[in-house]
Amino acid sequence: MSQLLQHLNEPQLAAVTLPPQSALILAGAGSGKTRVLTTRIAWLIQTGQVSPQGVLAVTFTNKAAKEMLTRLSAMLPINTRGMWIGTFHGLCNRLLRAHHRDAMLPQTFQILDTQDQLSAIKRLLKSLNVDDEKYPPKNLQYFINGAKEQGLRAHQVEVYDDYNRRFVELFAAYDEQCQREGVCDFPELMLRCYELLSRNQPLREHYQARFKHILVDEFQDTNPLQYQWLKLLAGNHSAMFAVGDDDQSIYAFRGANVGNMAQFEREFKVQNRIKLEQNYRSFGNILNAANTLIANNSKRLGKNLWTAQGEGEPIRIYEAMQDTQEAQWLVEEIRGLIRDGFNRSDIACLYRANAQSRVLEHALFNAGIPYRVYGGLRFFERAEIKHALAYLRLMENAHDDTAFARVVNFPTRGIGARSVEQLQDLAKQHGTSLYAAVPYLTGKPGSSIGAFVKMIEAMRFETQNLPLPEIVEHIIHASGLLTHYQGEKEGQERIENLNELVNAATAFISEEGYRMDAPATLGDAEIQIASPLAAFLSHAALEAGDNQAQAGMDAVQMMTVHAAKGLEFHAVFITGMEEGLFPHENSITEEDGLQEERRLMYVAITRARTKLYLSFSQSRMLHGQTRYGLRSRFFDELPEATLKWLTPKVQRYTHSHSSSAWDELPPVVEAYRKKASHDSGWRIGQSVVHAKFGEGVIVNIEGSGTDARVQINFGRHGLKLLSLAVAKLEAV
DNA sequence: GAGAGTGATATGCCT
DNA sequence: TATCACTCTC
Numbered sequence: 001m002s003q004l005l006q007h008l009n010e011p012q013l014a015a016v017t018l019p020p021q022s023a024l025i026l027a028g029a030g031s032g033k034t035r036v037l038t039t040r041i042a043w044l045i046q047t048g049q050v051s052p053q054g055v056l057a058v059t060f061t062n063k064a065a066k067e068m069l070t071r072l073s074a075m076l077p078i079n080t081r082g083m084w085i086g087t088f089h090g091l092c093n094r095l096l097r098a099h100h101r102d103a104m105l106p107q108t109f110q111i112l113d114t115q116d117q118l119s120a121i122k123r124l125l126k127s128l129n130v131d132d133e134k135y136p137p138k139n140l141q142y143f144i145n146g147a148k149e150q151g152l153r154a155h156q157v158e159v160y161d162d163y164n165r166r167f168v169e170l171f172a173a174y175d176e177q178c179q180r181e182g183v184c185d186f187p188e189l190m191l192r193c194y195e196l197l198s199r200n201q202p203l204r205e206h207y208q209a210r211f212k213h214i215l216v217d218e219f220q221d222t223n224p225l226q227y228q229w230l231k232l233l234a235g236n237h238s239a240m241f242a243v244g245d246d247d248q249s250i251y252a253f254r255g256a257n258v259g260n261m262a263q264f265e266r267e268f269k270v271q272n273r274i275k276l277e278q279n280y281r282s283f284g285n286i287l288n289a290a291n292t293l294i295a296n297n298s299k300r301l302g303k304n305l306w307t308a309q310g311e312g313e314p315i316r317i318y319e320a321m322q323d324t325q326e327a328q329w330l331v332e333e334i335r336g337l338i339r340d341g342f343n344r345s346d347i348a349c350l351y352r353a354n355a356q357s358r359v360l361e362h363a364l365f366n367a368g369i370p371y372r373v374y375g376g377l378r379f380f381e382r383a384e385i386k387h388a389l390a391y392l393r394l395m396e397n398a399h400d401d402t403a404f405a406r407v408v409n410f411p412t413r414g415i416g417a418r419s420v421e422q423l424q425d426l427a428k429q430h431g432t433s434l435y436a437a438v439p440y441l442t443g444k445p446g447s448s449i450g451a452f453v454k455m456i457e458a459m460r461f462e463t464q465n466l467p468l469p470e471i472v473e474h475i476i477h478a479s480g481l482l483t484h485y486q487g488e489k490e491g492q493e494r495i496e497n498l499n500e501l502v503n504a505a506t507a508f509i510s511e512e513g514y515r516m517d518a519p520a521t522l523g524d525a526e527i528q529i530a531s532p533l534a535a536f537l538s539h540a541a542l543e544a545g546d547n548q549a550q551a552g553m554d555a556v557q558m559m560t561v562h563a564a565k566g567l568e569f570h571a572v573f574i575t576g577m578e579e580g581l582f583p584h585e586n587s588i589t590e591e592d593g594l595q596e597e598r599r600l601m602y603v604a605i606t607r608a609r610t611k612l613y614l615s616f617s618q619s620r621m622l623h624g625q626t627r628y629g630l631r632s633r634f635f636d637e638l639p640e641a642t643l644k645w646l647t648p649k650v651q652r653y654t655h656s657h658s659s660s661a662w663d664e665l666p667p668v669v670e671a672y673r674k675k676a677s678h679d680s681g682w683r684i685g686q687s688v689v690h691a692k693f694g695e696g697v698i699v700n701i702e703g704s705g706t707d708a709r710v711q712i713n714f715g716r717h718g719l720k721l722l723s724l725a726v727a728k729l730e731a732v
Numbered sequence: 733g734a735g736a737g738t739g740a741t742a743t744g745c746c747t
Numbered sequence: 748t749a750t751c752a753c754t755c756t757c
Contacts, residue, residue, distance in 0.1 A: 060746055089747045113747080186747050221746085253744065353743050358748090375745080412733065542747065562744045584743055600744080623742060624748035 004042055004075060008035075015274045016040045020049060020213065020239040023272035024265055027243050028305045029290070029606035030281030030568065037215055037243055038068050042075040044213055052078055056211040056233065057085040060218050062543045064566070065090070068217070084211070088226055089186055090542055092193035096184075097538075099203060103196045106182040108397040108534055111541035115381065117141060117185045120402050124170070124177050127424055135166060139721065143167050144174060148187035149255040151194065151225040160692060163709060163723035181401045181433060187225070194229045208235030219244030219264070223255040227263065240268055246301045247294050250562060250600045252592070261301065279305040279606075281568050283312025285642040286612050290605040292639045297595045305606075313611060314644035319631070320617040323356075323576075327363035330573055333613060334369060334556060337571055344370060346570035348557045350604050352582040355622065356575065357558055364556060374559035379545030384485065384494040385501055389540055391475045395460045396534055399433035408434075411484035414448050423449060455479075468532040469505040476502070504545070508536050561604045572608035574601075577616040578629030601634050680708050680724055682731075688712065689730045690722070 005013060012032055015025050016039045027033035041057060044050045059065045065086050073080050084091060093111065100107045112120060121137045121144075124130075147157050154172035159165045178184065184192060197204045214234050216222070219242040222230070234240050242264055249258040264270065279287055287305045294300070320326035330349065337347055349360060349371075357373055364371045379385060387410055390403035398404075409415040427437035438453050459478050463471040476482050476498050485491030485498070509532060557569065561582075576582055582601065587593030605612060614635070619628050682688075682698055690712070698710050708724040722729070 062747085087747065111747095114745085189747080250744075251746075254746075355742075355748090409733090414733090416733075544747085560744065562746090565746095581743095586743060596744095621748075 004039060004046060008032075008039065009278055011274050011276050011278075012036050012039075015276070016043050018241070018272050018274075020044075021272060022234075022240040022264075022268040022270050023242070023274065024219075024261065024270050025241070025243040025274050025276060026301055026303050027245055027276040028279060028303055029245065029248060029603070030279040031276035031305070032280060033243055033245075033276065034064070034067060034071070034217075036276065037217055037241075038071040038075065040241060041068075041072060041213075041215060045076060045078070050212050052080070052083050054210060054212040055083060055085070055215070056091070056213070057083075057215040058088055058091060058217065058230070059085075060087060060221055062087055062090070064217055087542070088229070089189050092189040092229075093538055093542060095193050096189065096196070097534075099196060099200075102200055102203065103192055104179075105184070105192070106397060106399075109182045109184055110393050110397050110400050110403070111189065111538055112178075112183050112185045112402060113381070113541050113544070114141075114186070115386070116183075116402050116541075119405070120177065120181075120183070120185075121174060123401065123405060123424075124174050127428055128170070128173060130170065135170065140167060140170055140174070143721070144171050145185070145187050146255060147171065148185075148191045149223045149225050151191065151228055153191075161723055161726040163726060164721060167721070177401075180431075181399050182397050183400055183402065190225050190229060194225060194232060197229075197232050204232065204235070207233055208238060211238055213239050213241065215241040215243070217243055220246050220249040220258050220261060221251050221256040222260050224257055224260070227257070227260045231267070234268075240264070245303075247297070247303065247599055248565065248603050250565065250596060250603060252596050275303050277303055277305055279307045281609050282307060282606060283309050283610060285311050285314055286605060286608050289315055289612075289638045289642045290602050293598060293605065293634060293637045294602045296637050297598055299595075311642075315612045315614060315638070315642050317635070317643055317645050317647075317649075318613065318615040319645075319647040319650075320615065321619065323359045323617045323620040324363070326575060326615050326617045327359045329615065330360060330575065331363045331367045331369065333573070334364075335367070337611070338369075342570060344554045344556045347573075348559070348564065348567070348569040348571070348607065349573045349575060350559060350561050350564055350607070351575050352561060352584060352600075353576075354560060356581070359621070360558065360575065364558075370553055370555040371558055372553070372555040374557070374563050379497070379500070379504075380540045381544055382494075382497055384481065384497055385540075387481055388472070388476055388479070388498060388501055389537065391456070391459065391479045391481075392472065392533060393537055394435070394456050395463070395475070396531070396537060398435040398456065401427075401434045404434045407479070408449065408452055411480045413452065413480075415452065419449060468509055468536055469502050471533060472502050472505045505536060508532075508539055512539070561600050564607050565603050568607055568609055570609045571611040571613070572604070573613045573615065574604045575615050576620070577614050577632040577634065578620070579632055580627070580629055581620075582632055583634070598634070598637075680710075682710060682724070682729070691728055 005016065008016060009032075012035070015023070015036050018040075025033075025036060027036065037057070041055055044055065045052055057068060059068065069080050069083075069085055072083075072085070084094075086094070096103045096105060096109070097107070100109065118137055118141055121141050122132070125132050125135065125137060125140070147154070154168050154175060157168050157171065159168055175188075178188065197207065211233055214230060216230060221244075230240065242261070244261060246258050246261055249256060252258065265273065282290075284307055287307055288311075291304055318326070318329050320329060334344075334347055338344060351357060351360070354375055361371065361373065380389070387407055390406040393400050393403040394407070405420065408420060423434055423437055423441060426440045427434050430437055430440060435453065435456075438449055441449060455478070459475055462478070463474050466474065481498065482495065485494045488494070512535070561574070574582075579585075580588075583594055583597035587597045616631050617629070619626050621627075688698060693712075698712050710722055710724055710727075710729070712722060712729075
């Protein structure tokens with residue numbers, strides 16, 4: 001045990017060895033958060049306070065979960081396989097599979113990823129003849145997910161105008177459709193699981209008694225539903241160990257609620273709040289800058305990072321005339337760093353928005369510097385992979401209409417849109433899935449669709465006793481996908497990806513240690529999933545896989561600031577530090593938005609270990625137009641003593657109105673004004689009062705005339721979409 | 733059913 | 748600018 005606790009600093013040690021009570025660990029960037037979390041688990045187990053089965057540890061990403069498992073295996077001579085360590089969604093999936101009957105789901109229910117969900121919604125709107133101009137599928141998706149993440153079903157959502165009423169109706173219809181098809185979207189996994197536990201007392205009590213210790217990573221990113229879920233599992237007796245950093249909450253835009261931290265302290269009567277403030281990552285100047293910047297935020301839980309290392313180098317700042325010049329400078333600096341012995345992979349180039357990467361890539365490419373861009377399409381999201389998975393899904397659950405619609409005519413087999421529509425009508429008439437509606441088809445379309453169904457059934461029959469990789473291989477051939485891509489000009493890469501899918505299946509079987517003969521004890525760690533195929537399909541949906549194959553190469557790392565969270569690099573460049581870009585213009589109208597941008601900047605700064613560079617440009621090509629930006633206000637929030645301006649710092653503006661050398665309004669502001677005004681007379685950013693929701697700020701306007709709708713942030717009441725024709729708004 | 737042509741549209745991206 | 752989704756034409 002002593003070995004386990006070696007090299008922990010005082011607060012880390014205190015956190016790890018806390019008594020079995022709920023605790024909140026405020027863990028600053030680079031303060032050894034993961035270490036504390038895993039050591040805590042190891043310590044609890046090693047001292048006999050809990051068995052491995054009594055621990056529940058939750059993370060947001062698969063990567064974090066894996067990291068935790070790896071470290072734990074290194075600390076303890078136990079098999080971590082059966083432990084309940086995983087992502088929120090992964091654990092919910094596990095619970096729902098185990099208790100699918102109580103959850104009113106078929107055992108083989110499929111998981112819809114974001115894409116699948118959108119196509120399911122489009123299909124729904126079509127079948128109900130809904131005008132998707134007026135009710136854009138994307139908005140509906142956002143609406144549904146937003147509600148579910150608050151823990152709300154359609155009937156619980158507040159109706160305040162006709163437009164919104166329709167959304168609620170469509171939400172209900174969507175859920176019915178999913179139920180009929182036996183599919184769950186991501187938030188549904190959480191909500192379904194929550195409802196299962198809250199409805200089923202014996203089950204709830206079983207798990208409450210079982211999980212004596214619940215540990216949560218990145219607690220600041222939990223949404224209200226996840227918090228309720230945790231609360232339910234914890235019951236009155238479990239100890240909840242929540243680790244988070246309110247200053248690194250950068251996903252409020254996605255429904256995360258930092259307020260959960262305060263609520264947690266209150267509701268769990270947390271006696272133990274421990275701050276981890278010693279940073280082992282960065283030098284003093286970098287930390288100092290981060291601390292000074294974030295101090296501008298209000299409503300912080302409060303925390304100041306410090307380091308035992310020296311000040312280190314100053315933060316270098318470069319001002320370019322154009323984005324291309326900025327990129328050129330970046331290339332030169334990177335060259336210098338590489339000359340000084342830095343690995344390319346130790347260098348990160350961060351930006352606020354993906355669109356900024358192009359200029360930088362161009363410059364790096366021309367300079368012959370290898371780089372790797374993160375983001376973009378991931379393995380399991382590629383079209384050919386999704387096609388193959390759709391066949392597999394149909395074999396597993398024939399009523400999965402999303403999968404059916406995806407491949408019924410892919411590769412093309414003479415089944416046109418008319419036939420599919422006809423089938424959809426029949427399915428609706430008889431209240432069945434597309435697959436089950438096929439026998440009702442008569443005449444010519446019946447034969448080709450009938451052949452498709454026969455093909456699926458043949459696949460199911462022929463693969464019955466095959467191991468998973470061979471099943472995958474079989475359907476790639478039997479579906480005609482392989483032949484189809486062989487005939488395509490650029491099909492080679494797709495074929496390689498399909499082969500990679502077979503490899504992924506092989507790896508899945510060996511890595512996950514999936515055992516078909518595992519004992520099926522209800523509510524036990526060893527939960528029997530219907531088949532390796534079903535497990536693999538869940539895996540594919542829950543873990544989208546890496547974005548790029550060329551991983552191993554030593555390359556400069558390029559990514560958005562969001563994507564950089566949790567990572568660290570020796571040298572970090574933060575580019576595009578301009579007003580409107582960083583902070584992003586869509587955020588600066590609301591105070592909360594601006595604070596989130598500041599946290600984002602905080603995250604960006606704290607990624608750097610030894611060298612930090614900030615750059616901005618006077619002009620930038622964006623969306624095909626040259627935009628003239630101002631230096632980001634965040635520069636004014638950094639301590640001057642830590643900065644070194646590579647270009648002269650020009651006092652050319654302030655953020656008050658009373659300036660200066662710039663006679664006219666900066667173009668970026670002009671452009672913003674233009675964008676924001678609307679023929680309805682309202683404009684984005686305007687403060688309004690609503691009879692029911694009180695004061696809010698218009699964040700978006702869409703449509704025109706009687707169709708015009710405004711999206712308003714009512715703060716406490718959340719984001720609402722209101723029809724201008726209906727809602728009574730008053731300007732403030 | 734495939735390809736060309738059109739137009740709109742443009743943060744962040746975990747599960 | 749560049750991408751994507753959707754319509755139109757053969």
